[in-house]
Amino acid sequence: MNIKSVDISLLTPRLRQIPDAPSKVFVSGDLFSNDEPAIAIVGTRKATAQGLRTAREIAEELSNKGIIIVSGLAMGIDTAAHEGALSAGGKTVAVLGNGLDKIYPAQNQNLSKEILDKGGAIISEYDIGVPSLKQNFIHRNRIISGLSLGVVVVEAPKRSEALATAGFAARQGREVFVVPGGFKNYNYVGSHGLIRDGARLTSSIKDIFEDLGLENLDNKLKNKNINEIEVLILKVIADAGTPMEVDKIIQLTKLDAQKVNQNLASLLIKGFLEETEGGYTIQ
Numbered sequence: 131m132n133i134k135s136v137d138i139s140l141l142t143p144r145l146r147q148i149p150d151a152p153s154k155v156f157v158s159g160d161l162f163s164n165d166e167p168a169i170a171i172v173g174t175r176k177a178t179a180q181g182l183r184t185a186r187e188i189a190e191e192l193s194n195k196g197i198i199i200v201s202g203l204a205m206g207i208d209t210a211a212h213e214g215a216l217s218a219g220g221k222t223v224a225v226l227g228n229g230l231d232k233i234y235p236a237q238n239q240n241l242s243k244e245i246l247d248k249g250g251a252i253i254s255e256y257d258i259g260v261p262s263l264k265q266n267f268i269h270r271n272r273i274i275s276g277l278s279l280g281v282v283v284v285e286a287p288k289r290s291e292a293l294a295t296a297g298f299a300a301r302q303g304r305e306v307f308v309v310p311g312g313f314k315n316y317n318y319v320g321s322h323g324l325i326r327d328g329a330r331l332t333s334s335i336k337d338i339f340e341d342l343g344l345e346n347l348d349n350k351l352k353n354k355n356i357n358e359i360e361v362l363i364l365k366v367i368a369d370a371g372t373p374m375e376v377d378k379i380i381q382l383t384k385l386d387a388q389k390v391n392q393n394l395a396s397l398l399i400k401g402f403l404e405e406t407e408g409g410y411t412i413q
Contacts, residue, residue, distance in 0.1 A: 131158045131246070133230045133258070143382065144168075144369070148276040148302045152255040155273070156230050159251035161223065167344065167365060168198040168223070170274050170299075172292040173207025173284040174317055181207060181285035181317060184309055186214035188282060191335045193220025195344075200225065200277050202270070203238050203252070207284050207292070212241060216248055225274045226254040227266035234262040271295040272302070279342050279369065280305035282332070286320035293320045296329065305341055307332040343412075344368065356400070359385065359393045364402060364412065373408035 137154050138146055142162065145151060155161075162168065169192055171185055189199045189211045199215035201208040203224035215222035222245055228234050230252060233242045242252055255273065256266060271294045275281050281299040283306065286292040296306045306329040311318030325331050330341055338344075356364075366382045367374050380390050394410060397403040403410050 170200040170278040171211035175206035177206040182210040185210035189214025190218040193218035227270040228262035229260040272298040275299035285317040375409040
């Protein structure tokens, strides 16, 4: 496994801006840049067959929409989420709570290889040789949410690391989405607590897209002729959620100024963007 150390200055802006951001991460594979849309899917290790199926289906549907799936490579819901993304031909990122010289759990060695083979990444803030200690997993959850626009919780019992991830997401200003379950099902006690505390109940990815403001962008991409550079610019602006100045767009897309300005003009003409006092925003 080829492992490289990545300084915070090279991390995605979304992760750099979280409280207690890591100073660096260790990466194997291709960690997405330019703040491409990413959504985390987390839940219990002791998932039911229905929970596993739900996590896979959500990951598949989001991947088919061009969303990167982030999770923690744990057994149960995490594994199902990674597998769902891969089955749809999408990219997925696994965040570990130990050094990347060892895949934990060992049962997911083959899954980790497939993640890398299909263009995804495995990352950790922990150096080579650091073991998989319990406190590391709680701490790494802030990176799972920090990489993502929002977190989808599938089956979280009363005591679950998924609840910690949801807590980090809320403090980071991320949306938390919860798939509801049966009234007396223990695996949903924590999930339903999140809903009572203000998390968004969700029954389909349509709910997720609407709440994150991705629905209009997705519909426009289907209905209009648009090139790859324009897609990249739109995703960067959509991910920011606020008007963006051209210099910031150039910085995040890593394109030259002339290309950015040409494609911004095209997007204005096509009706994707409007120019405001604060910068460019999606119509």
